[in-house]
Amino acid sequence: MEPKFHAFMFPRFAFGHMILFLHLANKLAERGHKITFLLPKKAQKQLEHLNLFRDNIVFHPLVVSPLDGLPIGGETASDIPTSLSSSLASAMDRTRDQVEDAVRIGKPDMIFFDFAQWVTEIAKKNETKSVYFITFSAAAASTLLVPGLRPDNLDVLPPGYPFSKVLLRGQETNAMSFLFYPFGEGHTIYERNSKGLTNCDVILTRTCLEVEEKFCDFLGSQFQRKVLLSGPILPEPDKIIPLEDRWNLWMNRFEPGSVVFCALGSQIILEKNQFQELCLGMELTGLPFLVAVKPPRESSTVQEGLPEGFEERVKGHGVVWGGWVQQPLILAHPSVGCFVNHCGFGSMWESMVSDCQIVLLPYLPDQILNTRLLIEELELSVEVEREAGLFSKEKLSVVVRSVMEKDSELGNRVRKNHAKWKETLLRHGLMSGYVNNLVEALEKLVQNINLE
Incomplete structure (x- = not known):
């Protein structure tokens, strides 16, 4: 009988991170392993429906102490404005005693973490293995988290960086300064992540060799750690709750491949003028659209925030929605033909295994680097041009039309490349093979067997 392990998971208090950790937990639990998932008490109810193996995955709620500046109930990144992210990081740090008590009592074989760099100290003290789980692309990690990065040399990469077009350019390097902003008391985002990568036992990244082999190799060489790969970790379609009738019935009214779907993730909040440009750009395409921001x-x-007269003009063929939507199921709907998104890592993988044309509108540095990967390395998408950091309704509509028109040379080229990558990623056994190899490596890690 194959050995079973018990793993703790402690992701950053943001749904993009927690959901990805939970998808991984499901893959491990499916193979018989036990998971204790540490998360804010409030988030438990919002994630319970994604727990597919309740006998093997147990939620351990943490009490998040209110801090000055945080709103009442502000326990996750979705509860607060981006400006309070540092305060939320401090609140996460203040759960350290609860985490340490849980580890001491539960005696897990390993603990997965990301932004809480102090987890490695708890792991060593309790003779537990620590696994840093990178929740963004290896290409982004290779650029944003390399050892020795400083605010005054953001555009300088160390020797051996993979020959690649995946680089920040010009004014985009200014966006990297966020890595050195305070993120919790006495820490920056860069320090948290680089310390975690330097002090963990192994690094795990959500990617595959077919897409990012050279970046994974570079990460391992920079941090002198074994880099394990989980594969894309996408939820199984047959295990997802069906698409809400609200959207299914609405999209059924349109021709196959005609609807433009736009989603910018849970962290992006647009200024009103850019929000209106987004809406007006969708209107200018002349295509049916669903915007979820x-x-x-x-x-x-x-x-x-909608432009004057907008709702009346697009009535019947355009919807702007401010709540959560079932993104993977919307992408799988036959009427959806284009996905405009921020190129967050989850959206990146979901778009790659869809049949939709991909138009990118990145904001954060990791999203910019993911965009470079998809456009210039894999050549399967198009980016909306900006001037002084801003996009216009005209630029947005032109790009969407250029990939949607049947006779478009650009559209046909990215569609062809996209189809090849989708076929590669959905090849029978590829995703399950990565998870099986990961489980085997984790079992060796627990048994102190050298990982080659």
Whole structure:
């Protein structure tokens, strides 16, 4: 009988991170392993439906102490504005005693973590293995987290960086300065992640050799750690709750491949003028569209921020929605033909295994680097051009039309390349093979067998 292990998981208090950790937990639990999932108490109810193996995955709620500046109930990144991210990181740090008590009592074989760099100290003290789980691309990690990075040399990469077009350029290097902003008391984002990568037992990244082999090799050489790969870790379609009737019935009204779906993730909140440009750009395409984004700054609902007369003009063929949507199931709907997104890592993989044309509108540095990977390395998508960091409704509509028109040379080229990559990623046995290899490596790690 194959050996079973018990793993703790402690992701950053943001749903993009927690959901990915939970998808991994499901893959491990499916193979008989036990998982204790540490998360804010409030988040448990919102994630319970994604726990597919309740006998093997147990939620361990943490009490998040309120801090000055955090709103009541502000326990995850979705509960707060981006400006309070540092305070939330401090609140996460203050759960350290709870985490340490849980590890001491539960005696796990390993603990998966990301932004809480102090987990490695708890692991060593309790003779537990620590696994740093990278929740963004290896290409982004290779650029943003390399040892020795400083605010004054953001555009300088160390010797041996993979020959690649995946680089930040020009004004985009300014975006990297966020890595050195305070993120919790006495820490920056860069320090948290680089310390975690330097002090963990092994590094795990959500990717595959077919897409990012050279970046994974570079990461391992920079941090002198074994880099394990999980594969894309996408939820099984037959295990997902069916698409809500609200969207299924609405999209059924349109021709196959005609609807433009836009989603920018849970962290991106647009300024009102950019929110309106996004809406007007969708209107200009002349195509049916569904936009799922957060309300713009200084607006409590998306309706408050809409351009004058917009709702009446697009009635029947355009919807702007401010709440959560089932993104993978919407992408799988036959009427959806284009996906406009921020190129967050989850959206990146979901778009790659869809049949939709991909138009990218990145904001954060890791999203910019993911965009470079998809456009210039894999050549399967197109980016909306900006001037001084801003996009226009005209630029957005032109790009969407250019990939949607049947006779478009650009559209046909990216569609062809996209189809090849989708076929590669969905090749029978590829995803399960990565998880099986990961489990075998984790079992060796627990048994102190050298990982070659």
